[in-house]
Amino acid sequence: MKNKIILIKNGRVIDPANNIDEALDVLVEDGRVSKVAKNISSENKEIIDAQDKIVMPGLVDMHVHLREPGREDKETIASGTKAALKGGVTSVLAMPNTLPAIDCAENVSLLKSIIKNSADATVFIAGSITRERLGRELTDITKLKKEGVIAISDDGASVDSDDVMLEALKIAKEQNILVICHSEDKALSANGVVNLGLTSTRLGLRGISQESEYKRVARDIELAKKADAPLHIAHVSCKESVELIAQAKKMGIKVTGETAPHYFALSQEAVLGYDTNMKVNPPLRSKDDVTAIRQGLKNGVIDAIASDHAPHTGNEKDIEFEWAEFGAIGLETELAVAITELVESGLLDWSALTKKMALNPAKILGINKGTLSIGADADLIVVAAEKEWLVEKNSFISKSKNSAFLGRRLRGVVEYTICGGKIVYRT
């Protein structure tokens, strides 16, 4: 194995797990962080000069659609994890809405074999809550867990039945596995494609109300309380959801929340030109909602930032808006969007950002990632934080190009990604 001993010199090391934010050297040996200190001797080591750079744990993205098996035309485990590494993401949680869905032990082992053969980053597996994600019959959660699944979600759909959802939460608690909710009441969002209100009226499109999200968030929290089980709310997009999560946390309910870069960086006005890359679910919301999401990140109500990386082919996006697929890719832009929108604006400092994108998601998922503690897996990135770049179609490694940030100038370039002690990406 090459790159056995790597020394990252003089970077500004950010490691909130150990309250570190200072210029230090980081030594990586045998796939692990072996020393974090000043002036580590550089003999017989591969040196990375990180002067004026940020050195932080590799990002843990807990909401990624890798599309394999089944939709390899959109993304594969290979292409998706390569894209992840370019974006500074060393661990991903793969969502189960593949073809077939990850709803039984056989499909988990199929996925594991693909991961083993082709993943460049660490891929964790989410299984589905119900068979074929139809919301009716629970999967064998115990078996899924045994096969290595670390979370369950019907992502893309919400479990409509209170009974089924409650039962899932109870079993998940027993099995010590996390339930992740796509909170959307489809009876209320009925065929909508953009945020309900002035935007849907101006564009002449069907709307998706905030209510369709927050009413379901409220229900999911209620059920989590009943089951006394941990619950994670995916892609929080509106003010009321933030308020509900804040309340629940105050009451001691074990709820966590995540948002995606497009919900703190873009508002519904971005959809006004019918750009289908802005068509996401939940939809881009009002400026008030964006403000609430940003505040939620600042005051800790929203624990994590995840990309909701949702690759789609050109022919699924270059069509009439109402027929185009929902979703945008995000692995390669999430860090830069977060730096540009949250750190540069002073909303979050580097430690807080690292918590949202590495430490907290690792904690929520119960995985040993997101830190530079001695002995931890050597997943870390070196970031040129001030370097500006233009987001262009041909800049993406992902098989799909449906980014909501095309044409934007962002700050923050990942110069090195080290995963499991090996340099797996460099600019």
Place this chain on the structure above:
Amino acid sequence: MNHELKIMAWARKDLLGLEDLSKEEIELILTTAESFKEVSTREIKKVPALRGKTVVNLFYEPSTRTRVSFEVAAKRLSADVINIAAQESSARKGETLIDTGRNIEALKADIIVVRHSASGAAAMLARNVSISVVNAGDGWHEHPTQALLDIFTLKEKLGRIAGLKVSIVGDIAHSRVARSNIWGLTKLGAEVTVCAPRMLIPPAIEQMGARITYDIDEALREADAVNVLRMQFERDEEAAFPEKLEYFKNFGITQERLKKAKKNIVVMHPGPINRGIEMSSEVADGLNSVILEQVTNGIAVRMAVLFLVAQARDEKQNNID
């Protein structure tokens, strides 16, 4: 009037909606239409303004009236006209709208007039071809030439737009005609009221500049004009659509209702009329009705639009050369 100046003020290759246009641009279309209106009264109803140009009517929805109006307008400008009745296709079946547009462009056509059931279709097409695109109605979004001919007719009848009170009655939620009229009329300084059953008023319409009433008599009381929309009862996939007779009873325009309105109230309808549902036959054929004049004016307005977008594109190409 200085013809040259007028042409220079119009720089858009496309007409996609009235929301995008400035007051001046709308006025420019209206004055250009005024000068074209006379052509249709000549013995030889033709001018050579678009001679050698090809206009393609690409219609994904059946529409006789708008299609024919555009065809007549293009022919009176001496353009060659091709009509395509196209089939809508989803992502995996048939040719995409963008591909169809690029094929038409490859035929060296100059203007595509497009009608489509999906909101935003005209904008998407315009982004993907370099030739001109004129929106002849996209989903619930906009139908700019209809609103322009409504405004043109109103101005002809009442001499002005600024300060007028105009009520739009009917299915506002699903109406591209309503949206284009609201944008156009408010930009020109009219006060717009929309009137419909609650479930047919879209959210936040006040923020587009319209006032709401659910009472037809109130909508008519002070109005200088009423624009009555066609009710499309085939929209049964939309929940809570009113029943026909019930609608006529509560919102239909009748002589009795007009008696309580201004004597010279102008009654408009984009057609085709459902007699006895949106309005009674007496009103449709009555003295206040300008419905057939709207049809005539539609030709002049569409001539103006085709002429202006073609000029803008020629101008751009000359600048590139």
